Amino acid sequence: MQVRFEDVTMRFQDNTVLDKINFTLPSKQLVSFLGPSGCGKSTTLYLISGLLEASGGKIFFDDRDVTKLDPVKRQVGLVFQNYALYPHLTVLENIMFPLKMAKMPKKERRERAEEMARLTRITDQLNKYPRQLSGGQQQRVAISRALSKSPDTLLMDEPLSNLDARLRIEMREEIRRIQQETEVTTVFVTHDQEEALSIADRVMVLDKGEIQQISDPVTLYQRPNNLFVAKFIGTPIINTFQRSSVALNPEAEIFNQEWELIGIRSEQFRLADESDYLIKAQVQRIENVGKETTIHCVAGEEHFVATDIEANISENDTIYLKVKGDLLLFDQDNNIIESSGDNES
Incomplete structure (x- = not known):
């Protein structure tokens, strides 16, 4: 599913976080939102999800205006930085939870949850509780739960920031694999350029609420639009x-x-x-x-x-x-x- 912003503005009281931004996220691709803290990337993700309502402008899913649409009706999956797993539920129950809320029959939601567990390679963890899992395993559960609803768009807000360096590399490769297998349009928010450039089809760089550049990772590195992008992308710094x-x-x-x-x-x-x-x-x-x-x-x-x-x-x-x-x-x-x-x- 294609996601499109038309002159979208977001204000919090007197603070304008996003000012009339325009972009189109291609269907079936993994797009990273990249930028320093406070640049507006998480705000943009929450506007897509419906957890925030835009102060101005319009948001479209394909040709459907969803600007005022309730988050539950937007058919998006969310993966947060802290995973937000229910500690009193098993892995299987965590994955099934949104399906239970949607009143899917028990047999069907179990089959769907087991299918997602196979996709994320955690079938051997289904009877455990979150406290018994590693950080990487908890992340897989969170992804499984988000995908269980068959979302049109998967939104991930700095999902790897709580993992150690080696596990981050492993999980970003897994996220890329899962996205390619499911072909779900995916937004991946990060401030880590290596994460963004290594897994994304396209990268959107933001700074101070404005889009600096949207392009594939190679073009972003070799042909930055401005000095901010040139300095933000690449190690050592240009x-x-x-x-x-x-x-x-x-x-x-x-x-x-x-x-x-x-x-x-x-x-x-x-x-x-x-x-x-x-x-x-x-x-x-x-x-x-x-x-x-x-x-x-x-x-x-x-x-x-x-x-x-x-x-x-x-x-x-x-x-x-x-x-x-x-x-x-x-x-x-x-x-x-x-x-x-x-x-x-």
Whole structure:
């Protein structure tokens, strides 16, 4: 099912959390809402669910106006950060609960619950209580319960934030598998870019109640709309250089174009020589973590990092660098102008 917002605004007293936002979520895809705390991503999810009513604008499920529709009638499944399982009910009873509320016959709701348990791979846990389960198992129960109603849309609000790092990776892979098997339109809210980029078909980046960009993960990384998106996506954070930067070679061809700031990903740097370089700097520190080597560089008061450089470099060395791939150019309002294309600068 397609979800569409038309000029949707959300205010809490004098605070405008969302201001006339417009977007369309494609049917049968997994879309991540990504952004810093307070950007409006959870608010947007709750507007879809009906738990919040918009202050203005319209919300559509396909061509159906659901702006004023009761949450129960919206046919959505919800998975919360804290799972919200009933501690006095078994796993099976938790999964069946919404079906019981819908007055589905007992035999049918048991069959449906067992089907969902097979999908989420918790059939061996059906007689246990939530307190007897791990965090990952509890999450699977919550997903099973949300899917038991055969929702048109599955909404997940930071569902992995309470899990440890290894379990988070396992569960995000499971969520992706489940979404692909069920083909239910899924919204996944997170502030963790790695989660969003690893499982989503499309990512919607928000900041201060405004949509900054909606695109597939690769485009989001390689072609950000503005400096906020460029900085929010990618680890290490993108390196930026003002036009007046002392690190830049004043003879470089890039100065023949109009721009105020350059963005360069750390893995794009390559060693150059003094006759043909874009950036000159001194090696401040070399950091080795496993197979990853990060070179911390300094030029005047500016600091930046380079990765994936295979060379014999030592601390305090002066190095000359060029760039492989896109140079992201931003104007004075921090909006993207263009990228330089696939070349070496």
